[in-house]
Amino acid sequence: MAVALATLFGLGGVYCAEIVYDVMRDAGASEIPQLPGWRAHMASACVGSVAFVTCLFLLESLGKRSRGVALRSAGLWFPLVALTGLATAVHIPVYLVILLAALYSPWAYLRTREVR
Numbered sequence: 001m002a003v004a005l006a007t008l009f010g011l012g013g014v015y016c017a018e019i020v021y022d023v024m025r026d027a028g029a030s031e032i033p034q035l036p037g038w039r040a041h042m043a044s045a046c047v048g049s050v051a052f053v054t055c056l057f058l059l060e061s062l063g064k065r066s067r068g069v070a071l072r073s074a075g076l077w078f079p080l081v082a083l084t085g086l087a088t089a090v091h092i093p094v095y096l097v098i099l100l101a102a103l104y105s106p107w108a109y110l111r112t113r114e115v116r
Contacts, residue, residue, distance in 0.1 A: 017048065018041070
């Protein structure tokens with residue numbers, strides 16, 4: 001249940017970051033037109049993955065009352081945060097990021113269930 005709730009928070013983080021980017025672009029901020037679209041969208045994905053990992057850590061910490069278990073559970077998802085962060089800094093095609101995340105996520109989910 002914690003992973004499902006954390007996923008919802010992660011999706012909410014992506015959605016909010018995209019809204020902020022759109023509002024800033026529509027408002028005519030001087031720095032935004034120079035920002036490539038791929039970088040803005042990968043930054044949104046990075047915000048979402050950070051929100052997911054943070055929420056998972058907090059939910060596991062509250063549910064198990066153990067920060068060690070919560071860190072081991074959330075720590076399995078750090079490579080996803082690193083991947084989206086790297087894709088924000090360096091242009092990695094979005095389809096490759098999605099493919100790598102789709103291949104990594106089932107393994108991390110099964111390992112997260114084992115940690116509990």
